Amino acid sequence: MYSDEDLNEAVNKGIFSPAAVNEFRQQFAQARNIHQVDEENFRLLSGFNDVFVVIASGLLLASLTWLGFETKPVLGALILAAGSWGLAEVFVRRKRMALPAIGLLLSFLAGLFAVPITLFDVSHSVHELQFVAAGLLTVAGAWLHWQRFRVPVTVAAAMVSLFLGVFGVLFSQFPEIRFYYQPYLAGAGLITFALAMYWDAKDPKRQTRNSDIAFWLHLLSAPLIVHPIFSTLGIFSGVTGYSTAMIVLALYTLLALVSIIVDRRAIMVSALVYVVYAMSGLLENYGFVSYSMALTGIFIGGSLLLLSAYWRQSRSFLVNNLPGKAQTFLPATH
Structure with missing residues (x-):
């Protein structure tokens, strides 16, 4: 199995001509009655061997990390990071396997993040400065991993590490911030969204x-933006009245419009759980305790399927009504 990136590499090596590859892409899209841009393709599996390697790697790394942790906690973290990098040399750099690339990146960064935290007695509470060190170390590790392996999810993972480090600094210097962190979390989401649009x-x-x-940055940005808003509304405290539910639906509608305009379904998907939770809670308040999740699923699922069926037409209507300069930064609608 191959991806667009593989086709581009074949063109760069002179195996195929650019015209032949473009013609193949057009023929492929026409044969399946799809618009290539709107498919939002990303590479996750190159075959079932990906799943096999991820399971085997997980068993090996978990066992080695546990043995190291029993000796000394920081040793377990270092073994996890080093083992993940070593396996990536084989299965990512040489074999170019998609799912193992994501799994081994995350385990590598998890190992690095755990190093500053496990340097001290894990039975004591973790100081904010340890999160600062962990975040900065993980960002540096993500940069090195990117330079070596070029795994797309690396940038999103680095953003998470960076935000953890920044929040660690803020919490250590201004402890009162931890009680009203929502605006900072939303700001992190907006920064991530802007970065996603830059790559798009x-x-x-x-x-x-x-x-x-x-794609991965959009998947990260939506919950960072939505979670603090829903938390402020009291969704997670059981506040699911009519007005709250309407605000949730209005916010999700706004996200849906943005998602359609920028042609990224990932934005809607990553915020979907909040809408389902709010709507099911509202129905329970009105007496539909036994059927709240079923009715919510029918309403939300049906709406999303209808939108998917008319995605291209919806994009054309919205994008064509935007200023011409804004349209130049967006995927084409035809």
Whole structure:
């Protein structure tokens, strides 16, 4: 199995001509009655062997990490990071396997993040400065991993590590911030969304690795933006009245419009759990305790399927009514 990135590499090596590859892409899209850009492709599996390698790698790394942790906690963290990098040399750099690339990246960064935290007695509470060190170390590790392996999810993982480090600094210097962190979390989401749009603008045709990078950033940005808003509304405290539910639906509708305009379903998917929770809670308040989840699923699922069926038409209507300058940064609608 191959991806757009593999086709681009074949063109760069002179195996195929650019015209032949473009013609193949058009024929492929026409045969399946799809619009190539709107498919929002990203590479997750290159075959079932990916799943096999992830399971085997997980068993090996978990066992080695446990043995190291029994000796000394920081040793377990170092073994996890080093083992993940070593396996990535084989299965990512040489064999170019998609799912193991994501799994081994996350385990590598998890090992690095755990190093500053496990340097001290884990029975004591973790100081904010340890999170600062963990975040900065993980960002540095993510940069090195990116330089070596170019795994698209690396940028999103690095953003998470960076935010943890920044929040660690803020919490250590201004302890009162931890009681009203929501605006900072929403700010982190907006920064992530802006970065995602930057990568999207570099590849409006969605044919290179830049599109995959943007996908993971969009997947991260939505919950960062939505969670603090819903938390402020009291959704997670059981406050699910009529007005609250309407605000939730209005916010999700806004996210849906943004998702359609920028052509990224990942934004809607990553915020979907909040809407389902709010709507089911509202129905329970009105006496539909036994059927709240079923009715919510029917309403939300049906709406999303209808939107999917008319996604291209919806995009054309919305994008064509935007200013011409804004349209140049968005994927084409035809």
